[in-house]
Amino acid sequence: MQKNGNVERRTILKAAGASAAVLGLAATTGCGGDSDSGDGTVTIRYAWWGAEERAKRINQTIALFEKKYPKIKVKTDFQDYVAFWEKFQTQAAGGNPPDVFQNAVAYLRKYDKRGILLDLKSQIDAGNLSLDGFRAGVEKVGQVDGKQLGIPVGSNTMSLVIDQKVFDKAGIKPEQGWTWDEYFKALKKIHDTEKISGDTGYFGVMYLYDLYLRQNGKAFFTEDGLGFDEADLTEWWADGYNRLKAGIITDPKKIQQLRPKSALASGDAASEFTWDNFAVRYSTEGDSTYALAPIPTTDGKQTGQYLASLMLSASARTEHPKEVAQFIDFMVHDPEAAKIMGYDRGILATTEQFDAFKPTDPVSKEIAQYEEDTSAAGVLGAITPHPSGADTVEATFLRIADDMSQGKTKVADAVKQFFSEAKAALAA
Known part of the structure; x- marks a missing residue:
C-alpha cells in the first residue's frame, strides 16, 4: 500500500x-x-x-x-x-x-x-x-x-478514510457490510451535492483490488502467480475509468500536482482507500475531520480483509x-x-x-478501535503469501493504472500490458 x-x-x-x-x-x-x-x-x-x-x-x-x-x-x-x-x-x-x-x-x-x-x-x-x-x-x-x-x-489492514464533515453534510453514514453499489451511490451523491469528487482513485490500489477479488472467491496472488484473469481486470479498470470520466473520481493530473499531499487532505476528494495506520497523515495535512470507514462488500458480509504487517527478518x-x-x-x-x-x-x-x-491522540485511538472492530466483525481472513516477483508486479500495477487513468493508454491495452509484464516478473 x-x-x-x-x-x-x-x-x-x-x-x-x-x-x-x-x-x-x-x-x-x-x-x-x-x-x-x-x-x-x-x-x-x-x-x-x-x-x-x-x-x-x-x-x-x-x-x-x-x-x-x-x-x-x-x-x-x-x-x-x-x-x-x-x-x-x-x-x-x-x-x-x-x-x-x-x-x-x-x-x-x-x-x-x-x-x-x-x-x-x-x-x-x-x-x-x-x-x-x-x-x-x-x-x-x-x-x-x-x-x-x-x-x-x-499489523495493519486496508481501510477507507473519509472526510467526516463531507459525509455528514451529504447525509451518508458508512456501516459494516455496506456494498459497492452503496459506496458508489454515496460518491455520486457527494459529487452532485457537495461538488467535489468522491474518491481519489480506488481502481489503482492493488491491495484494494485484492480485497475485491477475495470477496469474489479469487485473490490477486496465488502462491505461484496471479489469481485473476484479463476479464477480471478489464472490468475493474473500465469501471474505474468510467467513474473518473464522470467526475466521481479526482482528476489524476490534479493528484499529481498535489503530491506529496493527498487529494483527500486538500479537499479535492471525500474518501481514499489506504492502510489504516496511514490515517494519521490526513489530520496532519488537512484541516477537516477524518474517520475510518468499513470496506465496501460484494455480498453485504465479507470484506476480504486480512492483517498485513511490517516484520523483522534475519539473514541466512x-x-x-x-x-x-x-x-x-x-x-x-x-x-x-x-x-x-x-x-x-x-x-x-x-x-x-x-x-x-495507550494512545492518547484521537487518530491513534481510532486506528486501534478500527482494527478491534474489524476483528470482532469476523471478516478477517488469512493473507496469501506472495510469490517471488510480487514486488515488481505491485509496482507494475501502480504504474500502468496511473497511465490508464491519465488516458495515456486504453483500458484494453493497459490490461494486456499488465499481464505481459506481470507474467515476465513472476517467471524471472
Missing part, C-alpha cells in the same frame, strides 16, 4: 526520509555482523526503511536493548522505501545483507528463493525467540512454505543467529519498546506491547 496505497507509502517515506549521516547513525559496513570482540561482545547490523521520526524512535529502542543485552551492539542503517530495497538488492547479491532487517510479505518468497532469509524456527525452538502472545494470529504473516521467515512488529548468512533472535524478540515483546514506537509501524503485534502502549 496506495493515491494508491503504494504511492502513498513511498511518497510519505521519501518526503520525510533522511540520511544516516544527517542523524549521526553508524555506517553499515562489514559482512554479516562484526567479529566477536575480545570481551565477548558482538555487533549485529540492523537496516530498515522509514522516515526521520521512525529513526529516532528505533534508536531509542536500540539503546534500551543494548542496556538489557550489554554484550550485543547494534549498527543501524535506514533509507526511504525505494532506496532501501535498491541497496538491499545490491547487498544481497554481493552476499553482504544486514543481519536483521525490516521486511514485508511481498519480499519473503523472493529472497527465500535466493537463500537470503534465515528460517527463524530454529531460534524459536532454541528459546531465543517467542511466538507467544501475538494478536489475532498475526505471526502467520511471516510464515511461508512451513518456514518462519519474518516476525511481525505491527548472519554469524550471530542467537543474538539476532534475541534482538527481534525484544523488539516485538518488550513493553518499554512499545511505548517508544507506538503505532509507527502499525498496531503493535503482541498483546504485551499492545497493552503497554
Whole structure:
C-alpha cells in the first residue's frame, strides 16, 4: 500500500526520509555482523526503511536493548522505501545483507528463493525467540512454505478514510457490510451535492483490488502467480475509468500536482482507500475531520480483509543467529519498546506491547478501535503469501493504472500490458 496505497507509502517515506549521516547513525559496513570482540561482545547490523521520526524512535529502542543485552551492539542503517530495497538488492547479491532487517510479505518468497532469509524456527525452538502472545494470529504473516521467515512488529489492514464533515453534510453514514453499489451511490451523491469528487482513485490500489477479488472467491496472488484473469481486470479498470470520466473520481493530473499531499487532505476528494495506520497523515495535512470507514462488500458480509504487517527478518548468512533472535524478540515483546514506537509501524503485534502502549491522540485511538472492530466483525481472513516477483508486479500495477487513468493508454491495452509484464516478473 496506495493515491494508491503504494504511492502513498513511498511518497510519505521519501518526503520525510533522511540520511544516516544527517542523524549521526553508524555506517553499515562489514559482512554479516562484526567479529566477536575480545570481551565477548558482538555487533549485529540492523537496516530498515522509514522516515526521520521512525529513526529516532528505533534508536531509542536500540539503546534500551543494548542496556538489557550489554554484550550485543547494534549498527543501524535506514533509507526511504525505494532506496532501501535498491541497496538491499545490491547487498544481497554481493552476499553482504544486514543481519536483521525490516521486511514485508511481498519480499519473503523472493529472497527465500535466493537463500537470503534465515528460517527463524530454529531460534524459536532454541528459546531465543517467542511466538507467544501475538494478536489475532498475526505471526502467520511471516510464515511461508512451513518456514518462519519474518516476525511481525505491527499489523495493519486496508481501510477507507473519509472526510467526516463531507459525509455528514451529504447525509451518508458508512456501516459494516455496506456494498459497492452503496459506496458508489454515496460518491455520486457527494459529487452532485457537495461538488467535489468522491474518491481519489480506488481502481489503482492493488491491495484494494485484492480485497475485491477475495470477496469474489479469487485473490490477486496465488502462491505461484496471479489469481485473476484479463476479464477480471478489464472490468475493474473500465469501471474505474468510467467513474473518473464522470467526475466521481479526482482528476489524476490534479493528484499529481498535489503530491506529496493527498487529494483527500486538500479537499479535492471525500474518501481514499489506504492502510489504516496511514490515517494519521490526513489530520496532519488537512484541516477537516477524518474517520475510518468499513470496506465496501460484494455480498453485504465479507470484506476480504486480512492483517498485513511490517516484520523483522534475519539473514541466512548472519554469524550471530542467537543474538539476532534475541534482538527481534525484544523488539516485538518488550513493553518499554512499545511505548517508544507506538503505532509507527502499525498496531503493535503482541498483546504485551499492545497493552503497554495507550494512545492518547484521537487518530491513534481510532486506528486501534478500527482494527478491534474489524476483528470482532469476523471478516478477517488469512493473507496469501506472495510469490517471488510480487514486488515488481505491485509496482507494475501502480504504474500502468496511473497511465490508464491519465488516458495515456486504453483500458484494453493497459490490461494486456499488465499481464505481459506481470507474467515476465513472476517467471524471472
